[in-house]
Structures are given as C-alpha cells and as structure tokens.
Amino acid sequence: MDAADTAADSAARATAPEVALAVALTGEQQKFRHTLRDLLAERAGPGENRAATPEGYDTGLWARLSDTLGLAGLALPAEYGGAGRGPAELALACEETGRALAPSPLLATAVLTAPLIAALGTPAQRAELLPRIADGSLTCALAVPGGSLALALGLTGDNAAEHWSGGGRAGGIQARAVDGGGAGAGTGGTGWRLYGEAAQVLDGHTADLLLVAAHTGGFARSRTLLFLVREREGGTPGVVRTRRTALDPTRPQAGVELRDAEAELLGEEPADVLGALAATGRTAAVMLAAEAVGAAGAALDRALAHLGSRGQPQAHAHEQAHAHEQAHAHAQALAAKGTLADLYVRVEAARSLTYCAAREPGPGPESGPLALAQALEALRATTGESARLHGGDSAEDQEARLFFQRAASDELLFGPARRLRARAAERTGLFGEVAA
Template sequence: MDAAFTEEQHEIRRTLRELLHKRCGPDEVKAAVRTPPGYDEQLWRQLATQVGLPGLALPAAYGGADCGPTELALACEETGRAVLPSPLIATAALAAPLILALGSERQRTELLHAIAAGELTATLAVPAGRLSTALALTGPNDGDWAGGGRAGGIQARAQGTGWRLYGEAGQVLNGHTADVLVVAAHTGGFARSRTLLFLVRAAGPGRGEGAAGVPGLLRVRQTALDETRPQARLELREVEAELLGEGRCDGAAVARALAATGATAAAALAAEAVGAADTALARTVGYVQERTQFGRPIGSFQAVQHRLADLYVTLQAARSAAYYAAWSAGRGRPGARADVGPCGAAEPGVGALALAQALETLRAVAAEAVQLHGGIGFTWEHEAHLYFKRAACDELLLGPVHRLRARAAEEAGLFTGGAGGGGQAPGAPVTAGTREAVDV
C-alpha cells in the first residue's frame, strides 16, 4: 500500500488552504455565524464553483469530482483549520451519500447535479437528536432509534401516490436553511414498523428556487454553544414527502446505508477535528514564543515545552487515525461507479475509533490553548474559544467519546470469546462490564 498522497490530493489541500486563509479568518467566522443562515453564502458558492467542494466525493456521472472519502477528509481537515461555518458536513458527508446509495435514478439525477454545483444544500434529519446512533457510531442502528412509533419520533403515512410526515427532529445540522431534507421516519404501523428515508424538498426541482416554504414544515434555528455548527429544530405536520428510492429500499437497506455513510462521515469529522486542533496548537506555540514572564518567553520553560510536545504527539496520532479511517471507508469503492453505495466495505469500528481520538485530541488542545494564552485566553472574545466550543459541542452531538470507543470494540469483536473462559460468547453484544473496560 502506498500511503503517500497524490499530487491531486495535495492540490486540493493547497487550494482550499489558500482560499480559506484569505476569506475565513476569525473575524470573518464570527461575522458569518451571526447571519440568518449561519454561514457566508458567497464563500460557499465560491467553494462550490472554484473547488467543487460539495461534489468532491460524488461520481462524475452526477456532476461530482469523482474523488472519494480520502479527498473529502483532506478538504474537511482544511475547513476545520479555519473552523469554517458551512453546510459541507450536512450536505457532502451525510445527505449526498444517502441519496447516491438509495435514491432512484431520477432522484439522483435531479438532486446530485444541483448539490455538486452548489445550487442546493441538503441535510439528514434524525428524530430525537440521535444522529450518532442513526449512523451506527455509538450503537446499532437496527432498533427503535428513530422513535419506534412512539411520541418524539417522526411517522410516515402513505397518501395516494405520496407520503405525509408527522413529528419533530432536533439538532439537525443546517436544518433551517437546507434545500433538501433527508428525513428518517417510521412507517408500517406497530407490527411491521420500520425506518425509511424520505425526501422533503424546500427548493429545487418541483418547487423552484426561493420557495417560501413547505406547508406544514416549521424550521427554527436552535441556540448552540458552537455557532459555527448551525443546528435547527424541525416540526412536521402532515408534510408532503417522497420515499427515497421510490419503493426499492427496505428497512435493512436503509440501516446498511446509514452505517456506511456513518463510516465516511466519521472520517470526515475526525479530519475536521484534527485540522482545528492543528491550528489551535500552532497559534498557541506562536503565542508562548511571544509572551514573556520573568523576563523570558514562557515557551522557553521546560514545563510548557513538555505540555506542547505531548499535544503534538497526540495530534499526530489522531491525524494518522483519521487518514486511516478515510482510506478504510473508501477501499471498497471500485473506481467511482454510481451504482456502488457510500463506501460499504469500511473496516468495522475504524471510523468511530478515529472520531473518538480526534474529538478527544481537539478537546485537550483547545483546553491547553485557553490556559496557555493566560488571562486573555479566558475571554469569550478570544479566537481560542472557537476551537474550545467546537470541541465541546461536537462531542455532545456525535459522542460521547467512551460510547464511540465501546461501539468500535463491539463492531471489531474485541471482547468476544477469549482464552480461559474470561470473554463473552462469540457474537454476544458488549455488556456494561466490557463497556467499562473500554472506557478505561
């Protein structure tokens, strides 16, 4: 295996880094998150037209760049460096892979071309804010994670040739502005209940650009500690929708597609966290070389050097894990065939493990950045808090870290069997005792 990046991959990284360095400094980030959409729409269009960012991992047949999870992860690492507020994760890492994997040819053609061109944004709406469970990152997604037909979920009811959705979902990434919603909902009644995915189009084919809204759909942006990751609460009251796949998919296929999408999304999110941690560490190193105490830079003190050296080693380990997760997610992708789902041959548990390590690294680096910046680092206005807030909120949204690791151990069969009768029976789920062992 050749672990070196290609010249094309290096070019993606260089182009993005130069563009974001010019257009996405801390002041620009703080200004963008306070706009109604929560991100700079002009910059997003520029990233779509000049770099092809939203279509980076889509096949050329649907207007994409014909790349894969590795290129998407490299792009996310650069957006993470700038803590870029954008619909990239929601559109390119969550919604687009599901449309590619499960959508009919008509749905793919109508939506993916527009997504790749930056004309449409999309997101995945999961009831009860259980995004990490739906993506099989913190637990199996073959249960009642979508509400199980009870209150708090989203129900789908067939009506004529279409469907109607009723329920609500919270913590939906970019849910207040997304043009296309991929909604997970229960259907089939209690006896035959299953979770399927549905499309709700707020703009684009069939509605027209700038549509005022979807009847019965209420979208409210939620207040979040990390404003660079906009989230929304969706309320659906008999909202018109269409089944993703137009009848070709069943509950098992949906669960597999969500899990495969989770592997790619975990690698992208891990790389994004690594990029944020890298910039936070670099700026901290620069600051301790300038700040003086007792007549000398505090970076010359051995205790400070040791703390920064430990962070550097931790960061490099997290970067390697993220790159491996991206490679693992894309290794089953033969070329860029459109009929292949989103990277279904990923090694079990790798994505969750890489994401856990990256989130933990970002949290540690951000905390040290705040402390080593001294008094100014403890003010909310300082840029160190962009990284601190990202670390705190990403773990709340996608973790916690110990559950990501427990799920990775479960998928890898780490605690099944064992000599001397000390392990569990083969195929048995991870129990509370083994979860405690993983946490340690």
C-alpha cells in the same frame, strides 16, 4: 536548551504547512490543499464569524468552493457532475475547513446527505438531485428525531436495535401513507405525510432539501424510511424551522417541526435504510475526524505562537523582584512547552489514523469511528490547553474559546469517544462477551 525546549521547538517546526501531514500526499493533493487553505484564509477563519449571517455560512465562499474546487461534488460520481474522488480527498477538504472553523454546507450536504441519496435514491431522484448538489446550488440536511444523530448513523449504538425514529409509539417522527401510497408512495412528492420533530439538524434552518428519517408501518411492521421534504418559495406547508443557539456557533443547528408535511419517499421499498445510514456514518466518522484533526492542529499552532509571543517581563524597580518573575515565567514556559509537545504527538497520531481510515478500509469497518474517537480526544485536550494559555478577553482568547466549543459540541453530537470505542468493540467482538 533543555529537553522540553527541544521537544517543543521540534513540534513547532513540524506543524509548518509543508510537513503537517504524517502521511504522504500526491502533488495534486498538495496543490488542492494549498489552494483551499488560501481561499479559506481569505474568506473564513474564527475571527470572521460567518455563522452570524442568516444562512449560517458565507454563501459567496460556498459558491467559490463549489465552482473553483468542486468541493460540493468532490466524492460524487462523474456521471452526476461530481469529481469522482475518494474519501482521502474529501478528508483533506474537511481537515482544512476544520482548521479554519469555516461554517459551510459541506458536512450536512456532501458528507451526510448526498451519500444516502446516491445509495438509496431512484434513478430519477439521483439524476435530479445529485448534479445540483455537485454544483453547489442545492444544500441539504439530514433530520433525525431528537438528538439521536450519532445513534442513527450507527456510531454509538446499533441503529437497528434501538427505536430512535419512534418505534411505532408516540414521539420521534412518524410517516403516514395517504392516497393509497403503499410501497411506492412518494413519487412526484405525494403519498406521504410526516409528523414529529427533529431537534438538532445541522444547517436545517436554510437547507433547500431535508432528508428526514421517519418511522412507519406501526408497531407490528416497524421500519424506518427516509423521505425528501423540499423547501418551497415562501415556505413549505407543515414545516416549521427554528434556528437554535448552538454550543458551537460555527456549526449552526435548527429544530424542525413536521405537522402533516408533504414528503416524498427516497428510493423504493424494500431498501436497507439502516444499513445505508450505518455505512454513511462510518464514512462521516472519517470526515469528522479530519475536521477535528484540522481544528486541533490550528489550536496547537495558536498555542505555540502565543507562547512564543510572550516577551520577557517588564522591568521592575527592584532587581530581585524582576529576577523572581523571570524565573517564574521561565518555569511556566517550560511546563507549557512540554505539554504542547505531548499534544503534538497526539494530534499527529490522530491525523495518521484518520488518513489510514480514509485511504483504505483498514482493519475492519470500525476504523472510521476509532479514528474519530482518537481525534475527538486530541481536539479536546489541545483546545483545552490552548484556551488555558490564552485565558483572557482579547480577540485571540475569544478565538481560542471557539476551538474549545467545537471540541465540546462534537463530543455531544457524535460521541463521546468512549462510546465510539465501545460500539466498535461490540461490532468487532474485540472483547467478546464483555463488550456485549
């Protein structure tokens, strides 16, 4: 057995479930991971195509994930019905949902929206909304203007320096105080009206609650605030939601139009909305990295299984032609095994960075975005090789394409990796004036 065979076989053994993580897990975390993986294997997976449902996900599975494992409230405080766990447990959950490409409200509700409500909401808003999020009965979506989600979260640029929410000019989403609303407007669902459009709202077509970032105050007093727009039975006046075709069908998106839509201010002014968005972005980057690592690991496992299932070529009438095909197939297999061994190292490095960022602040507040950059690159490379190896029209080939589509979609929504790194370098002053 040559070096390429040895490296690939070692990589294949190392991707077994018991030793897939390059970081230590507690016994409780191991049990949680196995339970979640078994449940997802039963009800989810690329072949299930649960995103084709009207909701964009399996509502029964989400109910079980919330009831059995407390997934929706995993990181919420116990006082609001959550489990009070840290980012490491939530990252573990995201890795498993990413591994299965399982459509669910986890990212939009628990990762992007719930932390903002917990950080900025009034006591009454937190008491009303967070317990319903924790038990899985309330799903949420974060709506920002245009395609600026990564910028709004401070991942690819300074969300305080660029007018992504409208900047007091035409475009974006504008908020107008009515009925003498002023600073406290929005109490009880009155006092504000929203106008504008958000083009790429994750789970926006079915979320029970929209958390909308809007610009208000005009150009002279320009500021961005967050508003609650509640779904009503029969539809919300002034709100038009349209599910849109997404590059990644397992991550449903919607366009949301706001036409004099009634809204409630989240929290009270003054509030550091941009700072809260950036903090949420740093945590979300870790969870997105965990999803990407899970998907990359699954794509790598599929590629190894596919390579191993390639039997010897069928017998030919002419022995010389048979020997030539055998030699060619062996050479291809050796090259593929060497490539997959290299990809295994990249995936494990991304996994290690992700869990380091989840378990402690790390070498600065940019550890999450840097882990995301590494994970996105590993996902892109791994899914590309997996799709190349499958390269046909069978069910397995279609599933390999789904993993590749997840990689491309995440780069568009939250990257690209070079911009994540450039923003991290700018914030930390890593390259001094060059980064600036």
